[in-house]
Every structure is written in structure tokens, then in C-alpha cells.
Amino acid sequence: MMRILFVCLGNICRSPTAEGVFRQKVLDAGLQQHVEIDSAGTGPWHIGKAPDVRACRAALERGYDLSRLRARQVALDDFRRFDLILAMDESNLGDLRQLDAGKGSAEIDLYLRRYGLHMDEVPDPYYGDGIGFELVLDLLEQASLTLLDEIRRRL
Numbered sequence: 001m002m003r004i005l006f007v008c009l010g011n012i013c014r015s016p017t018a019e020g021v022f023r024q025k026v027l028d029a030g031l032q033q034h035v036e037i038d039s040a041g042t043g044p045w046h047i048g049k050a051p052d053v054r055a056c057r058a059a060l061e062r063g064y065d066l067s068r069l070r071a072r073q074v075a076l077d078d079f080r081r082f083d084l085i086l087a088m089d090e091s092n093l094g095d096l097r098q099l100d101a102g103k104g105s106a107e108i109d110l111y112l113r114r115y116g117l118h119m120d121e122v123p124d125p126y127y128g129d130g131i132g133f134e135l136v137l138d139l140l141e142q143a144s145l146t147l148l149d150e151i152r153r154r155l
């Protein structure tokens with residue numbers, strides 16, 4: 001069993017999209033018994049909320065239903081519960097390292113630095129126009145396939 005947590009700032013745009021996309025790839029591969037997936041935000045502002053309507057709409061157009069996800073904040077326990085914590089940008093990564101202070105067992109990294117092709121960060125789409133959500137999906141779909149390959153290798 002491998003436990004993976006996706007983290008962004010608000011847990012309403014990028015990390016729920018990462019969760020929804022990766023959950024679907026894992027289901028498609030029939031590996032759902034071997035992977036536990038969750039997402040969280042470093043910030044508290046959106047706790048309990050569903051993902052941003054623009055993220056939901058863009059994801060649904062590609063077959064990912066995010067509507068049942070609810071935002072939560074990263075908890076100290078996450079650094080023990082998860083094997084791999086994947087941050088969306090450098091700021092999230094810095095916040096995670098500071099929170100953990102080396103005490104947890106989870107490996108913490110940038111999602112795209114580890115599994116992406118051309119970019120290290122998933123740009124924050126919250127204040128931009130809708131096209132940002134398409135880029136988020138493009139980046140996360142690609143990275144999810146590479147992450148899935150690693151999980152296959154580890155099993």
C-alpha cells in the first residue's frame with residue numbers, strides 16, 4: 001500500500017484536481033487496493049468547501065468528478081500517515097518543509113519536479129482567466145501517468 005497526499009495553497013483548485021485525476025488513473029489501472037490518495041491545502045481559508053466551480057467544470061469535461069471533495073488543511077499527522085507528499089509549487093513545498101521540520105516519515109517533493117516533463121510548478125490558476133485550469137489539467141494528467149508507472153514498479 002502506498003499513501004499519497006497532494007498539496008496546494010487552498011485545496012480548492014490544483015490539489016483536488018491532482019487527487020481527482022490520479023484517482024481516476026489508479027481506478028483505470030485497477031490499482032485502487034494499492035494506493036490511498038488524498039489532498040490538502042497549506043492555508044485555512046477554504047476548509048470544508050467544495051473545489052472551485054471552474055476547477056470542477058474543467059475537470060468534468062475531461063471525465064473527472066471533483067464535486068464530492070471537500071477542502072482541508074494540512075495536519076501534522078499527515079507527515080506520518082502518508083508515504084509521499086507532493087506539492088504543487090515551491091511555496092507549498094517550503095511551507096510543508098517548515099511544518100514538518102524533518103520529524104515525519106513522509107517523503108516531500110514537488111509533484112512536477114519528480115514526475116513532470118517541462119515545468120517544476122503547477123501555476124496557481126485562482127486569480128487568472130479560465131485557461132489556467134486547462135494548463136493545470138494538462139500538467140496533472142501527464143504527471144499522473146508517470147507517478148502511476150512508479151507505483152507499478154514499486155508493487
Ligand code: 4NP
Pocket residue numbers: 008009010011012013014015041045124125126
Ligand atoms: P489552490 O488555488 O491553491 O490551487 O487551491 C488557490 C485557491 C485559493 C487561494 C489561492 C490559491 N486563495 O488565495 O484564496
